[in-house]
Amino acid sequence: MVGLLLTVLSVATQPAPAPASLNPHAVELFERDWVLDQWARRTFDTNGDGRISIEEAQPAALAFKDLADGDGDGRVTPYEYERAREFILARY
Template sequence: MLTALDAAAEATPITAPLNPKATELVESDPALKAWALDKFDSNHDGWLTMFEAQPAIAAFRDIADADRDQRVTVHEYKAAIGFLQTRYNVR
């Protein structure tokens, strides 16, 4: 039998916060944009929606945050862009 707490938990979906600047970040660098379009453009229309850009920036952060301090420094950002260019052959 469901309790009121169980029913409330089932009715409320858990959603991650959206970053409204995700698309802007992806579009800020040609290599990042090319990689994100290749990996995260789910409908293959050549554009990333705010919803498609969310996992792209999360994946890029995982790549870029070399010291795992939850921040991406300028040095880490540049190194990650270099990695994308080399590994995924994007420019």
């Protein structure tokens, strides 16, 4: 009886697992490059704290990939990255 209660309690108090879809590396894209960071903060800093969090970096990284992947093969090459960076610098 006590054992069952303990089992129920330990299940109930376990922290919720982090969403599997979060990519912790997405945020590095913006920490590494101020041009991308500035661009991302305009649209994706949803809580307005001036920083791109891991959660906020997910849609931002997807949007950057859409913007940068000129030939649509699903990968951003260093060349495409530089072109996208120039585009952002010129436009934003």
